Structures are given as C-alpha cells and as structure tokens.
Amino acid sequence: MKPLHRHVVNTSRKVLCTAALAASLTTAAVVTNTPTAGAGESEPTPDSPQATDRGDARLDLPGLVADPPVPPGAVAPEGASGIPGTALDAYKRAAVSVAAALPHCNLPWELVAGIGRVESVHASGYGLKSDGSTEKPIRGPRLDGNGYAQIKDTDKGEWDADTEYDRAVGPLQFIPSTWKTWGADGNGDGSRDPNNIYDAALGAGLYLCAGDRDLSDPAKLDQAILSYNNSREYVNSVLGYMRQYKDGGVAEVPNPPAGNFPTPPVTAPLPTPRPPAPQPSAPKPEASKPPAQPEKPKPTAPRLAKFELVGDPELQAEAGAALTPGAKFKAVLSDGKPAAGQKVVFAVESDTTGGTVFQADKKNSAVVLTDAQGFAGVPGLTAGPKDGTFSFRASAYDADNFTVVLKGTVTAKPVANLLVRADHGTKPLEAVAGTSVNGFQLVATSQGQPVAGTKTSAGLGVQGAGGAWVPVDPAKATGPYFKGPDGKKLFTVDLAPSGADGKITLPELYTTDVAPGTYFLRVVTPEKVELVLELSITAPATPGPTPAPTAPNTPTPSAPTPTAPATKP
Template sequence: MKPLHRHLVNTSRKVLCTAALAASLTTAAVATTPSTADAGESEPSPDSPQATDRGDARLDLPAPVADPQVPPTTTAPGGASGIPGTALDAYKRAELSVAAALPGCKLPWQLLAGIGRVESVHASGYGLKPDGSTDKPIRGPRLDGNGFAEVRDTDQGEWDADTSYDRAVGPMQFIPSTWKKWGADGNGDSKRDPNNIYDAALGAGLYLCAGDRDLSDPAALDRAILSYNNSREYVNTVLGYMKQYKDGGVSEIPNPPVGNYPTPPVTGTLPTPTPPRQPVTRPTPNPTPAPSKPATPTTPAKPTTPPAEPSKPTTPTTPTTPTTPTTPTTPTTPPAATLAKVELVGASGITAEAGSAFTAAPKVKALLSDGKPAKNQVVVFVVGDDTTGATRFGTSDSLVVRTDDQGIAAAPGLKAGLKAGAFTLRATAYGSVNEYTVTFKGTVTAAPVVLARKGTEQLDVVVGKSLTGVELFATAAGQPVAGLKTTAGLVEKDEAGKWQPVKPEAAAKGPYFKGGKDGAEKLTVIEPAATGADGKLVLPELFTAPETLPGTYHLRILTAEGVALVLEVKVTAAPAPQA
C-alpha cells in the first residue's frame, strides 16, 4: 500500500465534487492530507491507544439535554434523526474525501455519524460553529488509570490541556498520540485540529480505513470499530446508530446553541440507538354500544292472560350506531418544496489558455420540487481529475456560492493551470436527503511560448571580433519553459517583407557560426542547446571575419511551433590603425 499521505496528496484534493458543504460556508473548503509520513501504513488494532478504555466525553459535562431530533413537523417517513448541519456536512465530506483517496475502503458517512453521535452527540451543545470549531473544548476524562486506562501524556498538553496524562479530545474523541499520526485537514484551512469536526471526521475516516480495510465487509467493519474503542457494547451502539441513519433517514437541523450540553450516559453503558418514530395509533371507539338486556319477567303459575310484551328500550335521541369522533379540521399545510434538480446553464465545455482566466463563469441552476428556482441554495464547485498543473479558484480547488433569485449559481475566478490538459468541474447542491451534481468538461490549451532577450543594449560587434553571451528566456503563461529546442539563423527580408534565410552570396560576407569538425565550417544556421529548467537559452558565439562587411544583420531564433524572435546585430568596421 502506498503511504497514505502521498496517496492523499495526489488524490484527496480532487474530490468534494459531491461533498456536502455546510450551507453557512461562504468560502472554499476542501479536504487535504495529513502531513505525517507514515500515516496509513498499517491497520490499527484493538490494542492501539485509541482503543483503550477512555470513558465518554460527556461524563464531565453538566446539564442534560435531549438527543437532537427532527422537529415533528419535519420528520421524514419512517422516522428520522436530526444531525446538526455542520456535523452532517463534515461526515459527508469526509466520506467522499476518503473515497477518492482509498476507494477500496467504502467508508459510509453514517459510520462516522454513528461514532460522532456516541462520542459527543455530534458536538451538540459545545457551541458548534459553521467552520467546524466549537466554543467549548470537548475533552474526555483524564486517563490516569483511575477508572479508565492509564495513558501518559503524549502531546505536552497541546490538545488536552493536560501535561501529565492524556485525555481524548474533540467531537470524535481522539487520543492525542493517535491524532498526531492520523490528524487531517478536512476544511482546507491548512490546520489539523482534533477539536474541529471537519478535521476530526476526516481523521477518523482515515484511521478506520487503514490497512486496506474494506468496510463493506462486516468483519473488517467490526475490527475497525474495535480499533476505535475496544468494547463490544461500543461496537453495537455505533452500528445501531449507523443503521438508524441509513434506514430511518437523516434530516439536517440547526447547530444547537452553546450551553445545552449532551446527556451524560448511564454509568457503565453506552446510549441505545433511538428507534425510528412510529405513528401513534389511537383506539377507535366501540361503534355500537351493547344495549342493556331487559330483565326476564316473572311468569305466573297459571297466567289468565298472556304476559304483556316487554317494553322496548327507549330510543335514544342520538344515532344508535355512534360514529368515530370527528377530529377538528386543521387546515392542510402543503409540504415545503425541496431541492429537486440542478441543471447546466449554457455549454458543458469550458476552455481557456494555460495560465489565463476562464472568460465565462460556469453556471448552474437549482430548481425546487414545485418547479420554482431554489433561492439562496448553496452550490459547491470543485475541480477534479486535473492534469493541467492546478486549475484553481485563486489558491483553492473549490468554491462555495449561493444561488440568486433565479436559482442560478455562477463560479467566477477560475484560472487555468500552467500546462495543456483536461479537468472536470463538478457543481453540487444538497437537499435534506439527496444531492444533485452536474459536470463541466474543462480543457486547457497550451499557452504560446514567448522568447525574450535579457537586456536591452544594442548588439554590436567589430569586424574580426565575435559576439558572445547573448541570453534568451523562454516562458509560457509567465512560467519558464524547459527543454525547448530552437534554431538560430541569419535572415533577411524578401520582397514581400517576410523573413527568409540569407542567400549564399550574402552569407559569404556576413557573420557566421562555427560548425563541423574543429569548427572549420562557417554556418548561417545552427541549433543551440535546449532551454534549461529556468527557460534560459545562451546563443552560440557569432563570429566575424576580416572580410565581413560592416552593416546591420538580423539573427532569428525560431521554435518548432513557429514562435520567432529576431535580433538586430550591428557589425562595425575595425578602427583604422594609427600612424
């Protein structure tokens, strides 16, 4: 297996084409790689520091609060669990970043959500912010061996504020030594912070996928969760939430306010997954009340007259068969329109010259289920599959924008990479359940080579002397072009004003290059050495002979693509000898 950090450098920045970025984000944010060289080399085992008995992050927090749930008016069919929007975004983004770097792992975001639910209730109540940070640090109990495993300090208190013993930190509860190896930057801010849910979710995904695990295999999934916390009860609880999120649906809810800290768990047990909500069935009233049975009349021994017919029960004024009580009519509120479609606006192909800006901003349109434009909808544009040498929005390969009143989102500021190639630009919008993506095919054409001479002084040579040290530079899109081959030759203009190689009679009286064995040949055309890594080209020495006629000559440097630079060379007569 490749070292994970190297693999992620090459691949993870190509994703997030379908990563659900938080609706409140307004700047680009992408998953990046851990910088640790050995991260991902081996599969963590149940005896890793991360898997020790480390307690629960909520044990030292006050004030219980209910598990976040979908408001009754927005509960999805079959029941659904609410996850704060930023946390849900972080889990989905981590899934897709890991999928690009380690496609064989098949990490589901619901697994990360299950762990996040058990460890910190998705950072609820800690003041979860749209950028993934929290107002209140999330720290587990001190691992000093008193009721938990003993783990001596490994981070000098950098993350857990404890210089004697370690404490698990952040919404995914990383042991500091584990974070040192597996820490990742999940929100593109060039930091790896276990207290940030974007970073923590990506780090957890990489940790769970280590060792070429395939998490679609139940046995590998079991080992992965055990390596995160070596407890069968923990595994069962995480799997329970994972299944709930997969089967019962998930709805995004606002980030809970700071101060409503999660419920401390019952001592010795972990939370039990909340079952999907079931509709309440009210008992139906008995449709026909049974009438009282009339008393049996006393029969006389010898009736002289027939007994009188028993009187019939008095007919009630209400209907004999009561109907089901009528529920007061409540005005029916139509369901809110949801995101249903994203479509291209204009052509799906975009083209620019290497190193230049794309003149037309790629655009998409988001539509709701009622056919109306989706206003203020977050759309994520991400560059992927890039062979152009970094096509970017400024310095980032992603951009988050919002749609206007017409449902249109445009992605300005896209600049082509420095070499010819291709890339894809994916625009993705996210509904409460589904995500919608359209793809642009990007093409970057080669930028023309520019040849320029270093210096501006006149190129002069005296008859009988030589011209040396003429330096040229080849660039394209402002960058040096290495390995460029050229020809340098003396030229003159024809009747049409076009440059042509000098005629033999003119060549015999003009400057020349030396060639052949021992430089015995006089050449008017020569092939200089190719440009170096800095794009520099040094012209060969140009000679004059005593018979060279003074005058103005022209030296053309020409590339195979037809790019030419013509230099003017003045040959002056040698000074007359003094008497």
C-alpha cells in the first residue's frame, strides 16, 4: 500500500458520491468493475420486472408504522412529513449525484423520498443506521406467482436469501435482477448494496432517469414512476408524497429503532392472499429470416479511464480560516489523452465542523471542468467554525465512476493565554492631566505566538481585597475615561479583535478634569486572561514668577586722544 493510502474508488455507475474535507489527509484505493448501465441506456418500461406486482414490504410493519394516523388538527402529519435524518441525507445526496451525472433529468430528491415513503416508510421499523444499513432486512413477499408476479431466482439468494424465487429487497424495494443492472454505490464504500439506503436511493435515481428522461415533463415523470411499479394507485401515492415534501416542508426526525415485530421467513405465507397473477403466454416462433449483412463495427469514442490525485493532498486549516487546497486531480481517457472538459464534482459531507463550505457560493459542493491538460483544481474553501472531522470527495464519471476520497480534521483556533505590552515596558503609563493616552498596544499570545481574532474588553477599576477586580461605578467615577460615539464618558469598552500580528490597540483614554494620581485599567479576554495596567496621571507643570524688566546699559563714549602736529622737513 502506498504511504498516503490512496483511495480511488472506480465504481460502475455514472454517479457522484459526496463526502467531506479535512485537515490531515489520507487516501486509499479500491477498484471494482461490475456491469454498468450508463446514461442514455434504454429506459425501463411498465412491463419491466421492477414494475411488476411485487407486493408491499410494509406488510411486515404494524399499521401505525406503515400508515401513521393523522394527529387531530394537523395539516401535515409528522408520520408523512417526517423523514429520518439518514434517509433524508440519502435522498438529497442521490439527487445531487444524479444532477451532476445527468443534468437534464431534473430529478427532485422529493421524488426519491416519495418512493422511499411508499415502499418502506423510509426504512422505519427496520432499525435504520447512520451508515445507511438496517438492523433487520427489508424484504417484500416471495414472487412465486401466488398472488403476485412470478419471478424465479436471479441472484442465487445473494440479496433476498431465497434461491428459488426473487423478492424485492431494501428500503427502495429493488428486484435483484433490476439491481444487477442499476445498482450504485451511494456512500463511496466500494460496494453496491440494495439494503443500504444510500446505495438504493442512488440506484433508484439512475433508474428513474434512464433513457434520457426529463422528469420536469409530467408525462415522463408519470412514465418513470410506472416503470418502478406499474400501478396507477402507486403513481398517485408517490406523487402525493413528493408534492407534500415539496410544498409542505419536511421535518428531519431521528432514525427510528427496529421494531419488535417478526420479519417473515423466506417461505412464510402471504398475509393477504390474492388471486393468481396471469401468466404470460408463450411467444409464437417467427419464421426464420435470412441473416442480415453484418454491419461494420463503429469506432468507440474514448472513455474516461483514469482519475487520480496529483499535487499536495493536505487540506489543513484552523476553524473558520480560509483554506486554499494544493490538491489537483487529473482525468485521462482510454486513448491516453487528457480528458479535457471532464466534469468533476467536489463535495463536503460527514461534516462535524459546523459547516465547511466552498468560498464562492457558501455551499458544500461544487462542479469544476478539467482544463485542456485534464486537470481540475479544488476551489477555495472556508473551514467550519469549530474543530471536528470531515471528508472531501472528488468524483469524475463516465460509464464508470472514479472517486478519490480524502479525510482529515479541522483544528480549533488557538486561544490566547497571555496578554503582554507591545513595548515590553514595565513602568506605569504616564500622562499629564488634561492630555490623553493614545495608540497604546497590547499583544495576545499563545505559547509565545501571536493569536489573531482575540476579543477583549478594557475597563477602569481597582484591585480590592485579595486582588479581586472591582470596576468603577460610572455614576461616581472621576478617573480617566473613554468616549462613546456620542461623546459621553465610558469606563468600560469592548476592543476590536486582535489582528494577524496579535496586536490590540486601546482607544484614546482621556484625562480632562482628572485629578493627578494612580489609576488602574484592566484588559481581559472572555477566557479571563487579563493584564492590569497602572496609569500615572501627573499635574501640569506650574510656571515660575516673571522677572522684572531691567534698563538697557548705555555705553559712555571715551574722550578723543590728541595727536601731535606733523613736523615739516
């Protein structure tokens, strides 16, 4: 196994499987190659095995679970509008996945939820777990032709535990032969299990969208539901729940526990006998025709063959911080050329960080097209507001689905455990009465490193007995003060959070009309980390007496010195 445990899941569906982002990542790899049913494939019809009369899994359930009564005076009963959290997540994730793979299908998650409600009441009573599995198997009646359609075993009992006849299985009640074609991996665990609601919901979405259906067309929507169960009553029920979920809202409820009612054994008789279903008549052999001239095989277009992680896989950030991933993903076609324009879906899920999202639209999923070289970069993210774990999943899909899963954690923001003076001084702050103290700074630190975003408040007070801090009474205070926006005196203020360098700047502190003396100012964090500053206010200097003016000294002119007359030669 490689050091990073690369985890590339190559599933067999054109689907997206969402997951989430983390701080410290590992990757691992599992490859599966099972039969595929791609988009645009021939669509199921009302005579498909899935659409036959396959009974009702709710026959196993007590009446109050299968059909909850409407509470008195309630418009939308919780039994109808309430959906277990895991089931709701599975339906929504399936719709996102199908929208990425088949954007023209317009599959609403409420449609998948409507089918889940009619088929198994969202796996209620079977012990739905958070991973999508159930404590008890969900199986419909035996399809042996006694009251229902006859479908002989197609899975050797793998899913329905019956090696003679098939049964519909799982929360979405798939016939095993249908699942063989439409099975999907909705939770990225590398397997396709119709008993897992994540896998079943995704498989149902792909089945409904087959044949390039556009489910925004009422006729196509009707046709799709009939292909799931060829019953007008069934269609009406599914559409009724779908519209209720759309129009009336949905209440997410806890996953219900497993009921104590027994699950009927494989050979159990049907609870309500029905007349035998008519058997189809044997087809009449057609007259043989001469073999047609074989057509020349058409060259197949290159398919997506490889999708891998390149670059730095580490996605690490503190809570609430911007996260710029260094990871990129490369898509390669079967002919070895880059898969330019390949759609890649990135998604965040299983998130316990309070909401890690993409920066652009604040959503937890994004679709990116690869460039001419087949590369897709991960858009910028913002880590959730609290520490926790989450996963990040990148999926590229064609006839097969390629998925890379990254896992990790988001760490909590460091909390300041010390406030220090930015000037590292120890002497009291000094100011002359009538002037102000302005621009003084502190630094919030943790283990000697600056801490950004630290919130603090500053207030005047005194240290009482035992060193307890006693704030001044604003009505009686005569010491230094701050000013509010309205110019009024304030003796306690909230300071702006520390910057990236951890620095906190005190607002201007005024001393007008303040008597000289010693005062104290405390700066404290919500975690009670504090720094008490001593303020020394001095009196203005007193000017000395003005000296009396003196007369200027006038110099006395000196007498001229006589000179001897010049002697003639």
